[in-house]
Amino acid sequence: MRLGTVKQFDPKSSFGFIEDDENHKSYFVFYTAIKEEGYRRLQVGQKVKYQLAQGKNGLQCVNVYLAN
Structure with missing residues (x-):
């Protein structure tokens, strides 16, 4: 799995963007x-x-989990 940081997420429109750490x-x-x-x-x-x-x-991102 890849690691990234949430750059934007709008709960009203239900989408956003994740920036890849690598x-x-x-x-x-x-x-x-x-x-x-x-x-x-x-x-x-x-x-x-x-x-x-x-x-x-x-x-696009799939199977997104919070990183511990």
Whole structure:
């Protein structure tokens, strides 16, 4: 899994962006990709683990978990 930092997440529109810690590129994330219990939401600055998959408009984050 890759490691990244949440750069933006809007709970009203249910999407945001995660910046990869290794290559510093930002990738789109939709709330359905968050694999945590309860209300799925990310906070700016939070560290996450994730995978990349091809979406309609390029690579996007999938299987997103909070990094411990």
